[in-house]
Amino acid sequence: MPDIFENDRNYVLGDPELEILGDRQKLARWRHMNVGPAYYKLGRKIIYRGFDLNVWAxxxxxxxNAC
Incomplete structure (x- = not known):
């Protein structure tokens, strides 16, 4: 599968590329429920690595067709 996100890029909330996953509220719900892609929390800033987003996807x- 081709990568959806750039592997060596960091994505922060507000980046338009993250909207493919959902809006800020959806991503916040996923983090609260411990589901969704891996992320870093540095202070109040949330950072997603492109590599982690591709692995999760x-x-x-x-x-x-896989039956």
Missing amino acids: AKNRQDP
Whole structure:
């Protein structure tokens, strides 16, 4: 699967690329429920690594033809 996100880039809340996953509230719910992609919390800043986002996306890939 080709990468959706740039592997060696860091993404912060507000980056338009993160909107593919959902809005800020959805990402906050995922963090609160301990689901969703891995992230770093530095003070109040949330940082997602592109590599972690791609790993998470690959794990959540659905193939309707794989029966």
